[in-house]
Amino acid sequence: MNPNDPAMQACIDACLACYRTCLSTAMNHCLKMGGEHVEKSHVSLMMACAEMCRTSAHVMLIGTDQHKHTCRACAEICRACAADCERIGGMDDCAAACRACAESCAAMAA
Template sequence: MTHHTAAHRPQAMNDCIDNCTQCHAICLETINYCLGQGGQHAAPEHIGLLATCADICATSADAMLRGAAVHTITCGACAEICRQCADACDRMNDDSEMKRCADACRRCAESCAAMASQ
């Protein structure tokens, strides 16, 4: 059994792990922001999507860090959920916090889609 460390993983995978980890953190921060804003920002559906996005990002990063072959499946799911989350954030008021989250989700979706197709 091979033990993968950052030095032995493909660079694209390391970048994807970083994007997932960053997106996870930003989605959690955005939940706090949205709850503070109230109104449509705090709608249960929106908060639920942000939370699910954070969860799948963490799960995908963990799968890649473990070297689990199923990372292609988690990354595929992550890419789709990140895309939906980015779209939802774009539909909110055009403020910098929501844009920051949408950008992080899109970045993560792109790298996860690439990982899923390998």
């Protein structure tokens, strides 16, 4: 696929938005809040989500069909991150970015 394709560009944008949101939320909001927000499993999931989103965007920008593999994994990790952010609470922006990215990546992986 071509990274200039509108659907792929929208997915790249969703991935980069989720990357920024997860990283920023983890490093600013979660560290400030403490408690459940800084449990290793939660912060690790947020960091994995941010990195997978960055990686998926990168692979799509390269323009290889291998993006289907990274997008599939990204969608799965984003869903898990959204659910964990919702479980803890107070991270609606992060959960929304993760859900939007998961939806876009799932469609791109199909």
